Every structure is written in C-alpha cells, then in structure tokens.
Amino acid sequence: MTAAAGILAHNTVVVALGVAAVGFAAGVVGSLCVLRKRALAGDAAAHATLVGVAGAFLATGRRDLATLLAGALVAACAGLGMLVLVRRFTRTRDDAATALVIGVSFGLGITLVSGLPAWGYANSAGLEQFLLGHTAALTARDAWLLAAVAAVAVAAVAAILKEATLVAFDAAFAAATGWPVSGIDYAIVGLVALMVVAGLPAVGAVLVTALVVIPPVAARFWTDRVGTMVVLSGLIGLAAAAVGVAASAARPGLATGPLVVIAAAGAFAVSFLCAPHRGWIARRAEAARGLTVRRGDDEGEAGR
Amino acid sequence: MTSSTLVGDLAFGLGGIHAWAMATAAVIAASCALVGTLLVVRRMSLVGDAISHAVLPGIAVAVLAGGRPGGPLVFLGAVAAAMLTVWLTQGLRAAGGLTEDAGAGVVFTTLFAIGVVLVGLAPPGTHLDAACVLYGELAFLPFDTISIAGQPVPRAFVAGATVLAGLVAAAVATWKLQVFTAFDPAGARMAGIPVAAVTTGLLAATAVATVASFDAVGAVLVVAMLVAPAAAAELLTRRLHRMVVVAMALGAVAACVGYLAAWRLHTSAAGMIAVVLGLEYAAAAALTPDDGLAARLIGRVRLAWRVAREDRLATVWRAEEAGNRAAARPQTPHEAVVVRWLEFTGHLLRDGSSWRLSPAGRREAENVVRSHRLWEAWLGRHADLPLDHLHPPAEWVEHHLGAEMRERLEADMDERAADPHGREIPPEA
Amino acid sequence: MTPPTRPLVEFHDVTVAYGRRPVVWNVDLVIDSPCLFGIIGPNGAGKSTLLKAALGLVPLVGGEVRFFGEPLGRVRSRVGYVPQRETVDWDFPVNVMDVVLMGTYGRLGWFRRPGDRERRLARECLDRVGLADVASRQIGRLSGGQQQRVFLARALAQQADVYFLDEPMAGVDVRSQERIFHVLDDLKAAGRLVVVVHHDLRTAAEWFDRVALVDRRVVAAGRTIDTLTPENLQRTYAGHVDVLDDLAQAIAARGRTP
Numbered sequence: 001m002t003a004a005a006g007i008l009a010h011n012t013v014v015v016a017l018g019v020a021a022v023g024f025a026a027g028v029v030g031s032l033c034v035l036r037k038r039a040l041a042g043d044a045a046a047h048a049t050l051v052g053v054a055g056a057f058l059a060t061g062r063r064d065l066a067t068l069l070a071g072a073l074v075a076a077c078a079g080l081g082m083l084v085l086v087r088r089f090t091r092t093r094d095d096a097a098t099a100l101v102i103g104v105s106f107g108l109g110i111t112l113v114s115g116l117p118a119w120g121y122a123n124s125a126g127l128e129q130f131l132l133g134h135t136a137a138l139t140a141r142d143a144w145l146l147a148a149v150a151a152v153a154v155a156a157v158a159a160i161l162k163e164a165t166l167v168a169f170d171a172a173f174a175a176a177t178g179w180p181v182s183g184i185d186y187a188i189v190g191l192v193a194l195m196v197v198a199g200l201p202a203v204g205a206v207l208v209t210a211l212v213v214i215p216p217v218a219a220r221f222w223t224d225r226v227g228t229m230v231v232l233s234g235l236i237g238l239a240a241a242a243v244g245v246a247a248s249a250a251r252p253g254l255a256t257g258p259l260v261v262i263a264a265a266g267a268f269a270v271s272f273l274c275a276p277h278r279g280w281i282a283r284r285a286e287a288a289r290g291l292t293v294r295r296g297d298d299e300g301e302a303g304r
Numbered sequence: 305m306t307s308s309t310l311v312g313d314l315a316f317g318l319g320g321i322h323a324w325a326m327a328t329a330a331v332i333a334a335s336c337a338l339v340g341t342l343l344v345v346r347r348m349s350l351v352g353d354a355i356s357h358a359v360l361p362g363i364a365v366a367v368l369a370g371g372r373p374g375g376p377l378v379f380l381g382a383v384a385a386a387m388l389t390v391w392l393t394q395g396l397r398a399a400g401g402l403t404e405d406a407g408a409g410v411v412f413t414t415l416f417a418i419g420v421v422l423v424g425l426a427p428p429g430t431h432l433d434a435a436c437v438l439y440g441e442l443a444f445l446p447f448d449t450i451s452i453a454g455q456p457v458p459r460a461f462v463a464g465a466t467v468l469a470g471l472v473a474a475a476v477a478t479w480k481l482q483v484f485t486a487f488d489p490a491g492a493r494m495a496g497i498p499v500a501a502v503t504t505g506l507l508a509a510t511a512v513a514t515v516a517s518f519d520a521v522g523a524v525l526v527v528a529m530l531v532a533p534a535a536a537a538e539l540l541t542r543r544l545h546r547m548v549v550v551a552m553a554l555g556a557v558a559a560c561v562g563y564l565a566a567w568r569l570h571t572s573a574a575g576m577i578a579v580v581l582g583l584e585y586a587a588a589a590a591l592t593p594d595d596g597l598a599a600r601l602i603g604r605v606r607l608a609w610r611v612a613r614e615d616r617l618a619t620v621w622r623a624e625e626a627g628n629r630a631a632a633r634p635q636t637p638h639e640a641v642v643v644r645w646l647e648f649t650g651h652l653l654r655d656g657s658s659w660r661l662s663p664a665g666r667r668e669a670e671n672v673v674r675s676h677r678l679w680e681a682w683l684g685r686h687a688d689l690p691l692d693h694l695h696p697p698a699e700w701v702e703h704h705l706g707a708e709m710r711e712r713l714e715a716d717m718d719e720r721a722a723d724p725h726g727r728e729i730p731p732e733a
Numbered sequence: 734m735t736p737p738t739r740p741l742v743e744f745h746d747v748t749v750a751y752g753r754r755p756v757v758w759n760v761d762l763v764i765d766s767p768c769l770f771g772i773i774g775p776n777g778a779g780k781s782t783l784l785k786a787a788l789g790l791v792p793l794v795g796g797e798v799r800f801f802g803e804p805l806g807r808v809r810s811r812v813g814y815v816p817q818r819e820t821v822d823w824d825f826p827v828n829v830m831d832v833v834l835m836g837t838y839g840r841l842g843w844f845r846r847p848g849d850r851e852r853r854l855a856r857e858c859l860d861r862v863g864l865a866d867v868a869s870r871q872i873g874r875l876s877g878g879q880q881q882r883v884f885l886a887r888a889l890a891q892q893a894d895v896y897f898l899d900e901p902m903a904g905v906d907v908r909s910q911e912r913i914f915h916v917l918d919d920l921k922a923a924g925r926l927v928v929v930v931h932h933d934l935r936t937a938a939e940w941f942d943r944v945a946l947v948d949r950r951v952v953a954a955g956r957t958i959d960t961l962t963p964e965n966l967q968r969t970y971a972g973h974v975d976v977l978d979d980l981a982q983a984i985a986a987r988g989r990t991p
Contacts (some may be wrong), residue, residue, distance in 0.1 A: 103528025107578020171472030210413035258417035265414035687950035
C-alpha cells in the first residue's frame with residue numbers, strides 16, 4: 001500500500017518535473033515568437049495537432065505518447081503549411097487565414113476523435129485528453145520524453161538567439177546583410193510548433209498557445225534586454241506549469257491545461273501591475289511625479 | 305454513400321429530428337456568417353476567435369447563477385464577457401504596450417481557462433460539461449422542445465431563429481454605418497458616425513451569435529462558422545452586401561451537409577460542419593472565376609502562349625523587313641510547334657522552306673512591332689538609358705501595350721515614325 | 734599590371750516590381766568612384782524601392798546590380814545599410830550597444846557571439862556619431878535624431894566599402910543632420926562610396942557630389958551641378974509618369990512579368 005503510494009508520488013513528481021521543463025522551454029521559445037510579433041502563430045499549429053494525434057493512432061494503432069506526439073508535430077507543420085499556402089495563393093488576409101486554419105483543422109480533429117469509437121477503434125478512449133490536457137495519465141517515461149524535447153528546444157534557442165534577435169528587431173537589415181530571414185523565421189515557427197506539441201499532453205490543444213504567449217509577455221515587463229527576457233520567460237513558464245500540475249493533482253477532476261494557464265495569467269497580472277518602470281503602478285507613479293521619460297530631442301542632447 | 309441511402313436519409317430527415325437539427329444548425333451558421341462577414345472585412349477575425357473563446361466564463365457564471373442554457377441570462381453573461389475581453393485587450397495595449405495579438409492571446413486563453421474551471425465546478429445536471437464546451441451536442445438539441453401553436457418546436461431552433469432575425473434586422477438597420485466604418489474608419493469618424501458604438505455593436509453581435517451556437521457546436525468551433533464562410537464569400541464577390549448573402553448561404557449549406565455527413569459517419573456534427581466549411585473555402589479559392597487558382601493558372605498559360613505567338617509573328621515581320629526570310633525559321637521544337645499552330649490558324653503561310661505573313665498575321669505582327677518600337681522611342685526620350693539598353697525592356701513590354709496605350713505613347717512624343725535605332729514605327733494596323 | 738578598376742556599383746536595366754506591378758523601370762546607373770551620391774526624387778518615385786532592390790530586399794524582374802563587378806551575394810560584407818527609422822519597433826528590448834553590435838554579425842557569421850573586439854569596435858562607432866554616453870540606454874528612450882545615429886553607427890560597425898542610406902535625414906533635428914552629414918563626409922574622405930536616398934532638393938545641391946534624379950525611372954544622373962538643372966527637375970517632378978503607372982496597372986492586371 002505505502003509502496004504503491006510511494007511509486008504514485010514518485011511518478012507524480014517526475015511528471016511534474018517533465019511538464020515544468022516543457023513550461024520552461026515553451027517560455028524560452030515563445031519569447032522569440034512574441035518578439036517577432038507572431039504571438040498567435042502557434043495557435044494555428046496548436047489546433048491542427050488534434051488531427052495528427054488521431055491520425056497517428058489511426059495509422060499505427062498505437063497510443064504511446066511518442067507516436068501520438070510525432071503525429072501531432074506533422075499535423076502542426078501541415079497546419080502552418082496550409083496557412084502559408086492560403087496567404088500566398090489567395091486574397092484572404094492574414095488574420096482571416098489564421099482563424100480559418102484554426103477553425104477548420106480543429107473541426108477535422110474533432111471529427112476524427114469523435115468518430116474513432118464508432119469506426120471500431122474501441123481503445124481510442126483517452127485521445128480527448130489532448131483537448132484540455134491531463135497530466136494524471138502521463139507516465140515517468142512520457143515525462144522523460146517531454147523533458148528531452150524541451151532540452152532540444154532550449155538548446156536550439158541558445159544556438160540561434162543572436163540571429164533570431166537580429167531578424168526580430170530589424171528583418172530588412174538582417175536580409176541586407178545576408179541572413180536568410182525566412183529560414184530563421186521558419187526555425188522560430190518550427191520551434192514554436194515543437195513546443196506546442198510538447199505542451200499538448202499537459203495543457204491541451206485549445207489552450208497551449210497560452211504557454212508560448214503569456215510567459216514572454218509577462219517577462220517583458222521586467223527587463224529591457226532580450227537575454228534576460230528569454231530566461232525570465234522560461235522561469236515563468238516553468239513555475240506556471242509546476243503550479244498547474246500540482247493543482248490538478250490536488251483536484252483530480254479538473255483538466256490540467258486551464259490550471260496552468262490560470263497560473264501563468266497570475267504571473268502576468270503581477271508583472272503587469274508591479275514590475276518596476278514598465279509596470280502599471282510604476283508608470284502611474286511616474287506620471288504623477290511628472291517624470292515620464294520624454295523622447296524629445298532635448299533628452300540626452302542637452303549636455304552636448 | 306449511395307444515392308438511394310442519401311435520399312432515404314433526406315426523406316427520413318425531412319420528416320423529423322434530422323430536419324430540425326439541420327434547420328437549427330443552418331440558422332446558427334447563417335447568424336455566424338452574417339457577423340463573421342463584417343469581422344473579416346474589418347480584419348477582426350482574430351477578435352472573433354478571441355470572443356468566441358472568452359464568452360465561456362460568462363456562460364458558466366450565468367449558468368451557475370441559475371440561468372438556463374440558451375436563456376436571456378446566459379446571453380447577458382456572454383455579452384458581458386465579450387465586452388470584458390475587448391476592454392482588457394485594449395487596456396493592455398494602452399497601459400502595457402502589448403501588441404494586439406499578444407494582448408488577445410493573454411486575455412482569451414485566460415478567460416477560456418477560467419471558464420473551463422468554472423464548468424468543472426458546475427453541479428451535475430446543468431447541461432454544461434467539458435465535451436459540450438468543445439463540440440456541442442447538435443444531435444440532442446431537437447429533443448428539447450417547446451410548444452408553438454400546438455406544435456413541438458426545438459427550443460434551440462427558436463432561439464437560433466430569433467437571434468438570426470434580430471441580427472438581420474440590426475444589420476439592415478445599421479447597414480450604411482457598417483459599410484462606411486468597415487471601409488474607411490477615419491472618414492466615418494470625420495463624418496460623425498459613432499465608430500466606437502458601431503464596433504461595440506459588432507462585438508456584442510459576435511457574442512450573441514457565439515452563444516446561440518454554443519449548445520450546438522461548442523465554443524471552439526464557432527470560429528470556423530464565423531470566418532470560413534465569410535472568407536470564401538470574399539473570394540467569390542467583392543461587394544459587401546453580396547458577400548453577406550453568399551456567406552450566409554455557404555454557412556447554411558455547410559451546416560446541413562456537415563450534419564448529414566456526420567450522421568452517416570457516426571461522428572461529431574460540429575466538427576464535420578467545420579470540415580465542410582473548409583472544403584467550401586478550398587473550392588472557392590480554386591474555382592473563383594477571376595483570380596481563383598484555376599483561373600490564374602489558365603491565365604498564365606494563355607499569356608505564355610500569346611507571348612510565344614506574338615514573338616513568332618514579330619520575328620517573321622522583322623525578317624521580311626530585313627529582306628531575309630530565312631532568319632525567321634524556327635530554331636527550337638517549341639518554336640516549331642508555335643509556327644505549326646500559326647499556320648493552322650492562317651496567320652502564317654508556308655512558302656517553300658520558310659514562312660510569310662498572311663494579311664491577318666501581318667496586322668497582328670505590325671501591332672507588336674509597333675508596341676516594341678514605340679516603347680523604345682518613349683524610353684529613349686523620357687528615361688536616361690543608353691541606346692543598347694533599350695531592347696530588352698521593350699521585349700516584354702511589347703506584349704502588354706494595348707491599342708490605347710500605343711496611342712498615348714505616340715501622343716506623348718513630338719517626333720514619330722522612327723524608333724531610336726532609326727527604324728520605322730509601323731502605323732496602327 | 735594593375736587590375737582593371739571596376740565600378741563600385743552598377744545597375745543594368747533594373748526593373749523592380751511589387752507583386753506584378755512594376756514601380757521602377759529600366760534603371761541604368763554606374764557609380765565608379767567614391768563620393769556622396771544622392772538618389773533624389775518626389776515621394777512615391779521608387780527611390781527606396783530601388784535601394785532595396787540593389788540590396789536584394791525586393792526581387793528584380795529584370796536586369797542586374799553588381800558591386801565591385803560581382804553579384805551582391807559574394808560581397809555582402811562590403812555593403813553597409815541604414816534602413817528607414819520607422820521600419821523597426823523602438824520598444825524592442827535591446828539597448829544602444831546591442832543594436833550597434835548587430836553591425837558586426839555579418840562578419841561573425843552563424844553561432845559566434847560578439848566578443849571584446851566587436852565591443853571595442855561598436856564603442857568606437859558610437860563615439861563617431863556622438864552617442865558613446867548612451868550606450869546602455871534602451872533604444873526607445875532616444876530622440877529621433879539619436880535613433881538615426883544609432884543606425885548609422887551600426888552601419889559603421891559593418892566596416893563596409895559602400896554604404897546605402899534610406900532617407901537618413903527624415904524626421905531628424907538639424908543638429909543630428911549635421912552630425913550625420915559629417916560622418917558621411919568622413920567616409921567619403923576615407924575612400925568609401927555613400928549612396929543616400931533623399932527628398933530635399935535644397936540640401937541635396939549642397940551635400941552631394943553626384944545625384945540621380947528618379948521618378949519611376951532615372952530621369953538624369955551625373956555631377957550634381959550638371960544634373961540639378963531646371964529642365965531636369967521639371968522632367969522629374971512634373972511629367973510623363975502617368976503612362977508608366979497605367980502600363981504597370983495593365984501588366985498587373987493581365988499577368989506575369991518575365
């Protein structure tokens with residue numbers, strides 16, 4: 001009895017650590033995405049993943065996490081590919097194209113997941129856990145897989161941070177100095193797709209966007225340097241994921257995803273209100289003292 | 305599915321439950337398409353996405369407070385949540401310097417998460433659970449009926465039809481304001497149109513349409529019903545009032561087809577409706593007459609063919625001008641095919657081992673050469689270009705000058721009749 | 734035997750289109766010696782487009798651009814660029830030093846981070862534009878003129894032989910204009926070519942050694958004193974482009990450009 005409880009607790013801890021690693025990596029990758037002003041790029045990928053989860057199950061008959069997530073990654077990239085095609089070959093504007101891919105790909109995913117039991121795949125139950133996230137079903141093995149994906153993503157960001165920052169800040173200059181801007185953009189969006197997929201088991205397709213958007217946006221309030229922002233964003237993501245997993249372990253009836261998102265939103269609210277300089281309270285105080293930073297030509301010029 | 309079983313489905317469906325389910329889905333889809341058209345032309349599709357997620361906590365709070373799904377309290381809660389979303393997003397942009405999509409990304413995911421947790425807290429038997437949030441339960445709606453003139457009518461259909469009627473009435477009443485605001489917000493503001501109120505109204509309408517759809521398709525798939533028919537209609541027509549009608553029709557058709565297909569395939573009707581909407585969009589993108597993919601491909605091939613024909617005719621004309629007909633012999637297999645075709649259409653006449661122009665061919669050739677030389681003359685006069693650089697640009701411009709452009713070029717120069725190389729510019733044929 | 738001197742920049746028959754609609758037609762320009770070269774013309778004349786096309790930021794539909802006799806791809810590190818100031822988000826979380834260091838990325842290549850050598854160079858460049866004392870300030874907290882000088886410092890850090898500047902004087906205070914102009918003058922004195930897109934005729938006559946008058950096509954080019962004639966200006970600022978615009982419209986409507 002106690003041994004079983006011990007194993008259970010051990011499993012919970014390992015899963016929590018794996019998901020926290022994903023939270024960290026998602027925050028790190030999300031920073032690049034938000035700085036490149038593509039905050040919602042991940043959302044189309046996220047909603048498309050469900051097709052891949054169901055498709056991978058249909059194709060292989062297997063339900064292990066690696067198979068399903070591999071399918072999800074393929075589908076996420078296909079969703080982003082559809083987005084590129086719609087933008088290039090039709091008059092449809094970017095925002096409508098994104099919403100279109102979100103709605104239609106999610107519809108296809110729902111159709112597949114709902115249809116599987118009736119089509120004779122009796123053991124397909126559980127796929128709907130990818131909608132809102134459910135960490136209780138994860139094993140220690142799954143957690144290691146997630147942690148490995150997270151490590152790869154963080155390493156990739158560390159490798160291309162200089163290049164990605166350049167492209168995000170000034171794509172025209174980057175292109176003029178010979179950097180492959182669209183290649184770097186694809187790398188950023190590809191990493192986002194990877195993290196969306198890795199976040200799927202814990203946060204679910206509908207909300208996983210939050211994992212790559214909220215932490216960087218919150219981190220931005222605290223710092224004016226990219227490097228600091230990336231690390232801080234990762235830490236916020238890590239904390240939100242850990243808190244969410246712990247909360248859902250305490251209330252097993254609740255899906256994990258919403259709890260992770262609410263934890264991240266809490267961190268955002270604190271950042272928005274309390275951060276020095278950029279936070280709302282600091283700005284109000286500064287405005288009240290009449291010390292708003294002026295961008296006029298007198299600023300910093302006067303001494304010369 | 306064979307045609308006989310489809311007819312069977314329809315016959316059965318028209319008699320009962322299926323007809324009501326389809327009718328309900330159709331009025332809902334039409335409502336969403338109406339609102340969605342305005343969202344799409346105002347580039348607010350993602351605002352629609354955000355609102356459709358964010359109404360969930362409003363609905364959940366209203367239900368927890370004792371409201372009935374589809375009842376007035378729920379509509380009120382949803383509209384309040386939609387307004388909260390917009391207010392928060394704008395507030396974050398103004399006070400926190402967030403870009404609009406980042407702000408929306410924070411707000412709607414957070415509100416949706418809160419909504420899901422609230423739904424999880426709802427007592428059993430309140431008609432609200434996670435599955436319903438994600439994909440609705442269209443198939444069950446016809447069983448919850450109210451009595452109208454002694455006939456049982458599904459409550460959801462009554463609610464959906466009422467919403468549709470209200471939205472259509474509102475759209476008709478404010479149509480001019482909507483059109484003006486959509487195409488020129490700054491001008492509309494200058495003209496005294498309450499742009500903020502018009503926008504707020506549109507957002508409230510989005511919330512109402514979302515709530516009306518909620519029981520049938522859930523909160524997530526509404527975005528497909530809002531945006532897909534409007535995006536398809538936008539490809540098919542450029543007039544806003546036609547767009548609205550086409551979008552509503554596409555939405556209603558997709559609702560019926562999607563419902564039937566889902567029933568045949570034993571899967572989620574909401575998901576299938578979204579899939580059919582996607583197929584409609586794909587068909588529109590491929591088959592639109594003017595700039596659909598198929599039309600553009602055909603246009604490209606035809607232009608390439610025209611360029612090839614005109615080049616060949618002009619080559620023969622120049623060869624004749626130079627008195628060296630042999631120079632016009634085709635050099636490549638491709639050119640040989642073009643020559644055969646021109647011979648077949650009577651533009652070229654075979655003359656031993658070479659070809660000469662028929663009267664029709666000569667007319668066409670002279671216009672091409674005339675375009676070429678006029679353009680060279682014009683460039684030579686109005687741009688700072690050395691003589692030897694004039695030919696290559698003219699080589700492709702010649703295919704794009706119509707009779708009217710040629711006349712204007714000629715009128716734009718004082719001297720005529722000769723190009724910069726001193727050759728004669730033929731008169732308009 | 735001395736190697737044959739090649740022109741620093743050559744445009745041959747360059748036609749540039751946005752989508753299918755040509756905006757600059759048949760530009761032919763050769764700049765063969767270091768100087769301050771102005772590209773002058775009215776708003777919407779395609780000056781910036783021409784500059785971007787030279788740098789490979791907008792595809793050419795016809796013609797070619799060569800630097801030192803070579804295609805751009807081989808000599809990118811010798812070409813410096815100052816984009817328009819409005820093209821970036823000045824609220825981006827980088828400070829002045831970070832931006833100037835970006836000028837060294839081209840030489841650093843993939844994965845290598847800027848080190849002491851690059852920092853020293855960046856500091857030097859900041860000093861040349863008079864911004865050494867704000868090196869650690871977030872870029873949004875600078876005046877417009879200072880921001881433009883940060884961009885100039887970044888270009889200096891590229892250590893290029895040819896510099897392209899897109900409207901560097903737009904929205905810039907007089908002090909900064911003078912400062913920028915002196916830096917450009919120093920570059921010329923050091924044997925660099927500086928090509929500037931500019932729209933102000935008064936200062937153009939004063940600053941540039943050579944100019945090209947552009948309005949959808951090059952109307953005239955050459956030494957400033959010979960080129961900025963009333964007749965040429967008349968042709969640049971009042972004439973004949975409606976034909977080009979209508980033709981561009983016709984091509985965009987009918988199909989492809991080659």
